Amino acid sequence: MSFAEALTGAAKKPGGKCGAGQGLATFTGKDHAALVDALAGCGPGHAVSYSQLARALKTEGIITTSYGIGRHVDGSCSCGPR
Numbered sequence: 860m861s862f863a864e865a866l867t868g869a870a871k872k873p874g875g876k877c878g879a880g881q882g883l884a885t886f887t888g889k890d891h892a893a894l895v896d897a898l899a900g901c902g903p904g905h906a907v908s909y910s911q912l913a914r915a916l917k918t919e920g921i922i923t924t925s926y927g928i929g930r931h932v933d934g935s936c937s938c939g940p941r
């Protein structure tokens with residue numbers, strides 16, 4: 860996807876999903892289960908840090924940051940209330 864297409868797509872979808880939400884929407888099977896588990900048990904005090912999870916998502920082509928993961932876990936990301 861080109862930058863222009865990405866920009867148009869973003870404009871068409873206000874409040875689109877954040878990186879974690881994109882992963883949840885696109886992953887299937889054990890990848891989806893692993894992401895659900897990781898989101899439930901990541902961050903301060905857990906074995907997996909937000910930045911580790913963000914790096915793992917990048918290997919799947921989903922660009923996000925530790926800050927973005929933290930916002931998803933807090934429920935304050937662009938995925939909206941859950």
Ligand SMILES: [Zn+2]
Binds near residue numbers: 938
């Ligand atoms: Zn989110």
